Amino acid sequence: MSIAIAEFARRRRQLMRMAGADAALLIAAAPERMRNADAAWPYRQDSDFHYLTGFPEADAVLALLPGRAHGEAVLFCRERDPAHERWHGEVAGTERAVSAFGLDDAFPIEDIDDILPGMIEGRARVYCHFGREPDFDARLLGWMRRLRQLRGGGVVPKEFVALGHLLHDLRLYKSRGELKLMRQAAGIAAEAHVAAMAAALPGRLEYEVEAELLRVMRSRGAVPAFPPIVAGGVNACTMHYVANRAPLKDGDLLLIDAGAEVDCYASDITRTFPINGRWSREQRALYEVVLAAQQAAIDEVRPGRPFDAAHHAAVRVIAEGLCALGLLKGAADAAIESGAYKTFFPSKTGHWLGLDVHDVGDYRVDGDARLLEPGMVVTVEPGIYVPPDLRGVGERWRGIGIRIEDDVAVSTDGNVVLTEAVPREPEELMRVLGGR
Secondary structure, eight states, X not given: OOSOHHHHHHHHHHHHHHHOTTXXXXXXXXXXXXXXXXXXXXXXXXXXXXXXXXXXXXXXXEEEOTTOXXXXXXXXXXXXOXXXXXXXXXXXXXXXXXHTTOOSEEEEGGGHHHHHHHHHTTOSEEEEXXXXXXXXHHHHHHHHHHHHHGGGOOOOOSEEEESHHXXXXXXTSOOHHHHHHHHHXXXXXXXXXXXXXXXXXXXXXXXXXXXXHHHHHHHTXXXXXXXXXXXXXXXXXXXXXXXXXXXXXXXXXEEEEEOEEETTEEOOEEEXXXXXXXXXXXXXXXXXXXXXHHHHHHXXXXXXXXXXXXXXXXXXXXXXXXXXXXXXXXXXXHHHHHXXXXXXXXXXXXXXXXXXXXXXXXXXXXXXXXXXXXXXXXXXXXEEEOOTTOTTSOGGGTTOEEEOBEEEEEOSSSXXXXXXXXXXXXXXXXXXXXXX
């Protein structure tokens, strides 16, 4: 595994300390999901389960039992079965769950109904993701019923507590091992973006560019962190455009939003560039506003600054730029106060990044924006999107959509841009595109 076994064990110990000695914590692996008949969707482990175990298989449940004499971290998983493995491949089994993944104890998943209720008897609280998976919820309620039946009535936990509040706060702070994986994911995504730029020629189709993104990611052992957005021309004004079927037109811009995932850790990059390698005056003017807004926002990603400071910085630059270009009337202060800028910039400027593309963690604490700390990773992705049917602006501006996105890690003395390998300066982009 890319993350050391000792780190997974440290995470489990830290979570148990936070939960308390009288708690039990239950986390289920992601279920396999069928697409149709015998065809399953590609399996991807639940992020929380992966964070605590690194165990890659379905049909597994982790029980964390602080103070248990025979081991606090117990995994229920599939047992080895040659007949099953002939069709579906080798599984770890209970022995390797202990030897290779560092769990304290392991039992066959088939025995969980008989074993687990007794393990949580007498615990005051059960931490779990209640409400996420109906099948697991039903099973959990069944264990509580079975516990009540033990020896004429076991001591049933009095509380069910949402696990996310504790666990997701831990996930906000990336370790050196996690940051190494995220740099790797960023490097692969950067290579994919540069290859996509080379493939993005007038007359080709958006999905041909998408194919180049996927080729690079899979050839480097990564998978897409999310369905890539390859949006030519007016399609870039649709924030979550995923059709990727339109032809690329000479004179249009192409917006590509794509990230790679390595061992469940994600990257997320967006670049926008002219398909023919030459900016129109309007395209470049708007691009330079977005680029300046992104740099102003990146400068706010440092320890002690509120999470939303980057967004406010980007809004200020974009409002001033739109007013200077005449797309907004009046002064920037008025456009910000009234929210008029949202016609062109309706989104936020970034989000947490980690095991999930839109990673877990509270953005506000006690009503105030969370302060950034070393180890946190955010995206910075301002944009300008001029709706194609927007009245009140010149036709030459309509249908232009621009976003620039990078992944930024908070360091002890500032920040590190993990995705800087992808060109974003206008002249640099022109050099890359001119070499096609």
